[in-house]
Amino acid sequence: MKIVYVYDSIARIGGMERILTDKMNYLAEIYGHEVYLITSSQGNHPLSFPLSDKVEHIDLDTKFHLQYQHPLLEQLKVGWTLNHKFEQKLKKEIKFINPDIISGNTSFKADLICKLNCKAKKIIESHCAKIYTRIPANRKKSFFKDIKDRYVSYQCFRDVKRYSDAIVTLTQGDAAMWGQHPNIHIIPNTTSIDIQTISSCEAPRVIAAGRLTWQKGFDRLIDAWNIVQKRHPDWILDIFGEGFYKDSLARQIKDRKLEHSITIHPFTQNITQEYLNSSILALSSNYEGFGLVLIEAMSLGVPCVSFDCPFGPSEIIRNQEDGLLVKNGDIQGFANALCHLIEHEAERKAFGKRAKQNIKRYSLRNIMPQWEMLFHKLTEK
Numbered sequence: 583m584k585i586v587y588v589y590d591s592i593a594r595i596g597g598m599e600r601i602l603t604d605k606m607n608y609l610a611e612i613y614g615h616e617v618y619l620i621t622s623s624q625g626n627h628p629l630s631f632p633l634s635d636k637v638e639h640i641d642l643d644t645k646f647h648l649q650y651q652h653p654l655l656e657q658l659k660v661g662w663t664l665n666h667k668f669e670q671k672l673k674k675e676i677k678f679i680n681p682d683i684i685s686g687n688t689s690f691k692a693d694l695i696c697k698l699n700c701k702a703k704k705i706i707e708s709h710c711a712k713i714y715t716r717i718p719a720n721r722k723k724s725f726f727k728d729i730k731d732r733y734v735s736y737q738c739f740r741d742v743k744r745y746s747d748a749i750v751t752l753t754q755g756d757a758a759m760w761g762q763h764p765n766i767h768i769i770p771n772t773t774s775i776d777i778q779t780i781s782s783c784e785a786p787r788v789i790a791a792g793r794l795t796w797q798k799g800f801d802r803l804i805d806a807w808n809i810v811q812k813r814h815p816d817w818i819l820d821i822f823g824e825g826f827y828k829d830s831l832a833r834q835i836k837d838r839k840l841e842h843s844i845t846i847h848p849f850t851q852n853i854t855q856e857y858l859n860s861s862i863l864a865l866s867s868n869y870e871g872f873g874l875v876l877i878e879a880m881s882l883g884v885p886c887v888s889f890d891c892p893f894g895p896s897e898i899i900r901n902q903e904d905g906l907l908v909k910n911g912d913i914q915g916f917a918n919a920l921c922h923l924i925e926h927e928a929e930r931k932a933f934g935k936r937a938k939q940n941i942k943r944y945s946l947r948n949i950m951p952q953w954e955m956l957f958h959k960l961t962e963k
Contacts, residue, residue: 593627755893780883794825809917885933
């Protein structure tokens with residue numbers, strides 16, 4: 583079977599990029615499919631994660647970022663030109679490959695992908711959760727950009743529902759946002775971390791990871807940690823990530839005089855070792871598409887404290903069995919949950935061991951057959 587994935591680029595070290603790479607590698611190496619990755623704007627940037635030699639990567643070199651160098655009206659003109667250029671190049675590659683499956687996602691050209699005129703079945707993946715797809719990383723929008731994005735989103739989602747052969751969400755909550763639709767499928771994310779080693783859960787260290795954006799809510803975590811460190815000054819919080827909010831978060835840490843106990847680190851390729859060196863993972867997001875860091879940490883025996891935000895944490899964490907869920911936005915409750923696990927080492931370790939077992943339901947061996955079944959179901963119609 584020939585399977586094409588269409589994405590903007592795999593230059594960022596992020597959860598979506600990691601999942602996409604793991605999935606393509608598995609489909610090519612384990613199932614033996616002909617897998618192609620078509621990117622619009624990879625350019626000279628190296629791939630964030632190792633791609634199998636059995637996956638062919640084609641970059642269309644469409645520099646979409648160039649449009650933002652112009653005033654608003656000129657942006658529209660340049661944007662249209664770049665879109666047309668990308669569409670023509672994509673159609674040419676699709677015609678040459680003649681795939682059985684084309685997979686895109688709601689964050690990038692989904693309406694174009696699902697309307698491609700070819701024999702391939704089109705799958706659109708909802709990784710960011712439908713209602714949050716077009717919230718920018720810095721959450722700053724002009725009135726006109728907000729109106730434009732709402733209109734674009736409406737058109738995109740309308741076309742996806744009308745023309746795609748399958749819409750795949752990561753959670754039950756996001757599936758409900760798409761309403762009643764016969765082609766909705768729920769296939770959660772997976773983790774490729776498959777080692778027997780687990781955290782000892784003895785280090786006085788809490789870890790958090792993700793892009794430094796409004797979505798991830800690290801400002802809320804810092805406020806909670808301001809409470810925690812007064813009760814447990816020997817514990818530290820390490821945050822791994824990069825993004826728009828780095829400077830404001832650094833100021834917040836300084837204003838609360840927490841420089842001695844909170845450190846913001848850049849993204850690391852060796853996040854596995856950082857999990858193993860930690861005793862608790864904190865997820866403070868305002869919303870999630872899924873919550874990949876949860877299953878990564880839990881697969882290494884690290885118990886998690888998470889806001890019960892939409893969407894994902896409540897479907898991943900079994901509250902008070904392998905982690906703790908806190909009412910979304912309850913800063914004091916979040917601090918109390920962290921303190922509880924800090925103060926109860928035996929319970930912390932028991933949570934970690936149960937997390938390791940419970941999270942096996944998200945292993946590649948359990949999740950990838952669901953994709954294989956969907957591909958065959960669609961192509962046999």
